[in-house]
Amino acid sequence: MSSLFVLYPLHDTTMYWYMTVPYVFFPAVMMYAHSLFRHNHLFPGFILAFFGAFGGYFSPPYVFGLTAIFIYERKFREAVLFAFPGIIYIVYYFFIKYAFSGIEKRINSSLTIADYIRQLLLQPLSFIDAAFGPSYWLKVYYSIGSITLLSGLIVLVIVVFLLIRVPLFSKQPDVPKSLFIGLFITLVFSFAMFALTGLYHHSAFNLGNRTTVYGSLLIALIIAILPFNRKTVVVLALIFIIPLFGLSDHWKSWNVHQKQIIENIHTNASLKALEPESTLLVTGNIYSRLGPFSHIEFFSMPWVVNSIFHDWVKNKSIVALAPYIELDNNSLVDPKFGGRYPLGSKIYVYNSEANTVSPIALAAVPQLLASRPREIRHWVQLTKGTWIESGIVALSPRLTYLFL
Numbered sequence: 001m002s003s004l005f006v007l008y009p010l011h012d013t014t015m016y017w018y019m020t021v022p023y024v025f026f027p028a029v030m031m032y033a034h035s036l037f038r039h040n041h042l043f044p045g046f047i048l049a050f051f052g053a054f055g056g057y058f059s060p061p062y063v064f065g066l067t068a069i070f071i072y073e074r075k076f077r078e079a080v081l082f083a084f085p086g087i088i089y090i091v092y093y094f095f096i097k098y099a100f101s102g103i104e105k106r107i108n109s110s111l112t113i114a115d116y117i118r119q120l121l122l123q124p125l126s127f128i129d130a131a132f133g134p135s136y137w138l139k140v141y142y143s144i145g146s147i148t149l150l151s152g153l154i155v156l157v158i159v160v161f162l163l164i165r166v167p168l169f170s171k172q173p174d175v176p177k178s179l180f181i182g183l184f185i186t187l188v189f190s191f192a193m194f195a196l197t198g199l200y201h202h203s204a205f206n207l208g209n210r211t212t213v214y215g216s217l218l219i220a221l222i223i224a225i226l227p228f229n230r231k232t233v234v235v236l237a238l239i240f241i242i243p244l245f246g247l248s249d250h251w252k253s254w255n256v257h258q259k260q261i262i263e264n265i266h267t268n269a270s271l272k273a274l275e276p277e278s279t280l281l282v283t284g285n286i287y288s289r290l291g292p293f294s295h296i297e298f299f300s301m302p303w304v305v306n307s308i309f310h311d312w313v314k315n316k317s318i319v320a321l322a323p324y325i326e327l328d329n330n331s332l333v334d335p336k337f338g339g340r341y342p343l344g345s346k347i348y349v350y351n352s353e354a355n356t357v358s359p360i361a362l363a364a365v366p367q368l369l370a371s372r373p374r375e376i377r378h379w380v381q382l383t384k385g386t387w388i389e390s391g392i393v394a395l396s397p398r399l400t401y402l403f404l
Helices: 002-007 022-038 042-053 060-072 076-099 113-131 134-145 149-165 177-197 207-224 230-267 302-309 362-370 379-383 387-395 397-403
Strands: 279-283 287-290 293-297 317-320 326-328 331-334 339-342 347-351 356-359
Touching (some): 002 207, 022 060, 113 207, 134 230, 134 287, 134 379, 317 339, 326 362
Antiparallel strands (some): 287 293, 331 339
């Protein structure tokens, strides 16, 4: 089950983007602490529970979901001790949030009760789509299409080996009902937590798919209790093993490509010669492509653009032309991240695909924006102008940018 949870293709971000490894590491710590509690090793379990609870803002759903297991089993002493670190972390989080300015605040302070209810409705809907609906099956399909010959041969060996070794029939393993309840409550608490932010929704694509780890834990349990026979091997090959290798190849290929782009930027003499007061517009390489879908973010994030170009160009204003960037009164506006970039008389375009720099007139910027390729980040974008768009925007106005 642990391997299924860690490697499940739904949240490939947590495997290949090291900043999100804590999304699986600290839950593992919490679950190990829970195991220690169950075996009456209360002191080391309590220490690890503290460590896991303070791993980050993502810990409370695990704390209270795993606590629910003890409550269901009427182990109230263990429940109180296990929940205590999580309660302390929440108190600490709110103290930091209100005591210090300039701290990243993930809870939307302007969120009304009506807004929260709308966000809460969107959470399970987006998760069902990401984990079981069209999004996941599209991801599986295009992940399989990304697999290389070597990975394909490795998959073939693994699947053939499993088909030979497993029996034709096997019994379904027994799993305590309390475990199902606890992991389901973990998922529900994650819905409640993400609804408070107004920022996170479940998606099978892009770096945001790290939010699906909570549900992946429950899915891993469901898969783990299936009778392990040849039919199960075939199912696992289609929904887990082959997509896993395909996504691995996709991430490796994109990493090589990113390194080449960064090298191009750092060695481009034309970029170094630009005037400090000029504005640099960056096109191309906004996302990786998994089939027709824009998957892994690159130049779409302003801080990534700044870190790559910083110290290598003199420009103070550098803007990657992500699909939601708009022109308003001679300024480029980023409605997603809240940026605004005035355009002066000197504007240049860096084509990151061709590694070329060219000047552009302010009057030509609208045409440049109109010529951007469409970035499909979710299949619902293909429903623009329908009731699906209206429903999504009604539940979360922030997602309007998807349909621009």
